[in-house]
Amino acid sequence: MLHILGIRHHGPGSARSVCNALASIQPDCILIEGPPDANPIIAQLQHADFKPPVALLLNTPVQKEVRSQAVFYPFAEFSPEWQALQYALRQQVAVEFMDLPLQHRFALEKQWAEQRLQQASADEQTFADDAEIEPELQVADEVEQNMEQYYLSIRRDPIQLLAEQAGYQDSERFWEHLVEQQPHAGQMFAAITDAIAALRDYLLSQQPENYSSEDQLLEQYREAYMRKVIKQAEKQGYQNIVVICGAWHAPVLADLKAQNKADTVLLKGLPKMKVDAAWIAWTHGRLSRDSGYGAGVQAVGWYTHLWKHYQQALDENVDGEKISIDWLSKFAHALRQAGHDASSAQIIDAVQLIQSLLQLRGRRIPDLEDLFEVIRSVLNHGLDIPQPILAKLLEDEQLGQVPDELVELPIQKDFLQQVKHFRLKLEAPHRDISLDLREAFDLAKSQFLHCVKLLGLAWAELAGTGSKQGNFKETWQLSWQPESSLYLNEMSLWGNSIQLATQSYLENQIRQCEDVAQIAQLIENILLSGLDQSLNLALDKLNELTTQHQDPSIILATLKPLITAIRYGSVRQFSMQHLHQVVEHLAIRLMLSLPSYCVQLNAEMAQQFAQQLQNLYELLEQLQKDALLQLWQETLQQLLQLEQMQGYLHGCCVRLAREQQLIDVEQTQGFLSRALSIGQTADYSAAWFEGFLTHQALLLIHEQSLWGTVSQWVNQLQEQQFIELLPILARTASSFSPAEAQQLIQKVTQKSTAVKQEVGTLDIARAQTVLDEIFAYLQPVAVEV
Known part of the structure; x- marks a missing residue:
């Protein structure tokens, strides 16, 4: 006898009803909607170390330069399919998956993708002709498109029609109340099948004429294959067969004879490709994804809560x-x-x-x-x-568990062994760990995590380096994502261990890379990961690329990660001789090219490069090489003498020279006076002013000569010039701290008061003499009048 149980995937009420139905029916064969490609590994679920949520991972074999096709079929503890599998294994009942095999589905999807590309090319060629279609035909096309949209809206959520008839606005809530909260075992399954049959008939009546789509065709393949598997089970002599499938498919799986011939024709000659299958740990958070028969579960915690109570009352009222x-x-x-x-x-x-x-x-x-x-x-x-x-x-984030013995690929085994050795955990919630690189064990752990990160595995992220305490601290944030199991499969192409795979993967990136800054970043990653064997290859590639690129900005961007890497040498215990040579060579080449480069920059580029000059000085200080610092000082002196340089950049160079005590106050005053003199344009003076004084309020506060020059320049500006330059002046002032700004305001106020007092001082005796002379002159005039 055939029993068809239409369920909702990942529904706790459906799982409860399936358990009740199986206990009542006591089948000798259970067929479950799922990929038959995984039938050989169903028996592995008997292992005691399995803990849901888990997922079936099915993917095409890993190939170089080709991304694998993959799909996940997740199972939670409250999934009806999981409960059916557990029942079958406990009772030693025959159990199989019966959906369309992925070996056919992957091949079909690849074939359809190629057809879409061909169709797109054909559409481009006929686009001009379509623009001249008659208006009557355009109206007909719009009507047909509207019909298709209506049909698709029903197809996406057919239960909505039943929900509306029952007075519900939400189909999910309707299904919850009607099915998931009811302990049905027989009659309700039959009622669901009848209701879905009516929906399918209505949908067929609304289908546009000659309508066909890949989704519709795939559904026909799937249901034909399900019927084929059921017929095979009957031929094998099973008398009490239970079919567990999505409720949508239930009505079309009962009538096997009527569809026999059509199914045979439909399934004949399907393309196929090789597919691998494995169990992997899954998380509750990933159950919301529509993969395999994922139902987009948004409230896993609530479903887990319900299932716990349903388990306590499987045969009683909840x-x-x-x-x-x-x-x-x-x-x-x-x-x-x-x-x-x-x-x-x-x-x-x-x-x-x-x-x-x-x-x-x-x-x-x-x-x-x-x-x-x-x-x-x-x-x-x-x-x-x-x-x-x-x-x-x-x-309710939880990570399932799959027995270590079932891991087959060497790279996966190596990864799990290292995770265990370093006392790490593969957990879904975020977890922070701190490392002290002065300890050998923490240093090795850091290198492993850097390898994992460099390999592209979504598990470990560097959250901080503790730079305030030195370079011997690291903080990592760990969060295991189930998809990483598939990614590890793909990375097995590069090696049988994490270290070998990372090294091979990295060296392939180096050979293909044409970006100088990216190569520099890879060099830093090599050192952090302890992959010293790849360092010479990366340095040779860097030398090749920097010879081709003369732009100082590119070389400067390259130096930063290299010098940062050198700073790690004291705690990471690797040889830095070759790296030092490369850094010194790049730094010398950079400084020799600066004078000619700086005179070519426009205003926008000059502002960007000014900050890069500051970064260069800071990097050279970190290296603590006297010869390089001496060359830097000589280069900066040359930049000060360049009259054609853009104002902002020249002002920045004067500021850097003053900070490093290469020029004294008197020389600084000379550069400032020249930049703010009447002979310069107001735009040049304002740009120079901004480059020189940004974040440098203390110069104005404590150097009276500089203050006087700036004050004189501002006072001599024409009103219109002042208005035009006000945004630049305001931007410069905004870089000052509140305390510095307050001191400058007081300085201005004190000067204004002093001027007022000087103007208001009156010599009374001299004034009286003047008044007497004036009155003596006026008296004869008054007599005549």
């Missing part, structure tokens, strides 16, 4: 009040941990409110919307639920 109490208690605990108020009295009030709501709505078990209403009203005082707390509870 206690809806206990579900509410436990969930509300979890939420209250999360609120308290986040610093919010959530008392026991509030939980009691919330439980009473939820029970009243369920009575009004005619249900025994709450759903998330019911609980959200109560949480907002009672526990959160009418406010929106804090998103971080909500996300943490709904995700």
Whole structure:
């Protein structure tokens, strides 16, 4: 007898109903919607170390220069398929997957992709002709497109039609109440099949004439293959067959004879390609992805919570009040941990409110919307639920487990051995670790993590280097992503261990790279990863590229990671002789090219390069090479004498020379006076002023001669010039700290007061003499009048 159980993938209610149905039917064969390519590894699930969530990874063999096709079929503990597999293995019942094999599906998708490319080329050639289509035909095309859009909207969510008939706006909530919260084992499965059959008939009636798509064709292949597997099971003599599939497929799997001939024709000659299958650990967070038969589960934590209570009452009525109490208690605990108020009295009030709501709505078990209403009203005082707390509870992030013995590739085994050796954990939540590179064990661990990062594995990210305490501290953030298992498979091309694969992968990148800065960054990564064998290749490539590129900006960008790498030498215990030689060679070449390069820069480029000059000096200081510092000082002196240089850059050079005490106050005053003199344009003077004084307020505060020159220049500006230069002056002043700005304001205020006092000082005796003379002169005039 054939029993078809239509379920929702990853539905805890569906899983509960499947368990009840299997216990009642006691089948001798179970067929599950899933990839038959994985049938040989189903028996591995008997291993005691399996812990869901896990996933089937199916991918095409790894090939160089070709990205593997891959798909994941995830299983949570509350997935109906997982429960069926566990039942079959416990009861020693025959079990198989029955969906269209991935060896055909991958080949079809590749074939269709090639056809789409060919069609796109053909469409481009006929585009001009299409522009001249008659208006009547354009209207007909629009009508046809609207019909297709309506059809696709129904196809994407056919349950919505049933939900609307039942008075629901949300198809997910409708399915929750009708199916997931009901302990059906037989009658409800039949009712679901009848309802889906009606939906499929309606959808067929709405399908546009001659409509065909890749998705539709793939569905036909899949359902034809499912029927083929069921017929094979019957031929093998199984009498009590249970089929577990998505509810959408249930109506078309029962009538095997009517479709027999058509299925044979449809499946004949399907293309195929080789596919590998393996079990990998998965996470709850990844269940939301639509991969394989992923249902886009957004509330894994809630489903886990329901499943725990369903397990406690598989053959009895589920206690809806206990579900509410436990969930509300979890939420209250999360609120308290986040610093919010959530008392026991509030939980009691919330439980009473939820029970009243369920009575009004005619249900025994709450759903998330019911609980959200109560949480907002009672526990959160009418406010929106804090998103971080909500996300943490709904995700319930957990990482599954697959036995180490089932790992087959050498690179995967090496990775797991090193993870174990360094006492690390493959966990889904983020976890921070700190390393002291002065310790040999931590240094080796750091090199391993750098190798993993350099290989591109999404697990370890360097969060900090503790630069304030020196260069011997590192902080890493670890978070294991299940897809990394597939990535490790792909990286097996490069070697059988993490170190060998990283070295081969890195050397391939070096040979193909044409970017000087990227090569420099790779050199730093080589040293951090302890892959000294690759250093000479990278340095030779760097020397080749820098010979071709004479741009000082490029060489400067190259120096930074190299000098940073040299700083690691004291704690990372590698030889720096060759690297020192390369850095010195690049630094000398850079400084010799600076004078001719700087006179070619426009205003925008000059501002960018001014900061790079500051960086160059800081880098050279880190090297602590007297010969290079001497060459730098000589180069800077040459730059000071360049009259054609852009104003901002020249002002910056004067500032650097003053900071490094290469020129004294008197010389600085000379450069400043020349730059701000009447002979210069106002634009040049303003740019020079900005380059010289940005972040340098103390020069104006403590050097009175510089202050006087700047004050005189500002006072002599014409009103229109002052207005035009005001943004530059304001930008320069904005770089000053609040304390420095306040001192400058006081300096201006004091000068203004002194001027007023000087103007207001009056010699009374001299003034009286002048007045007497004036009156003596006026008296004869008054007599005549």
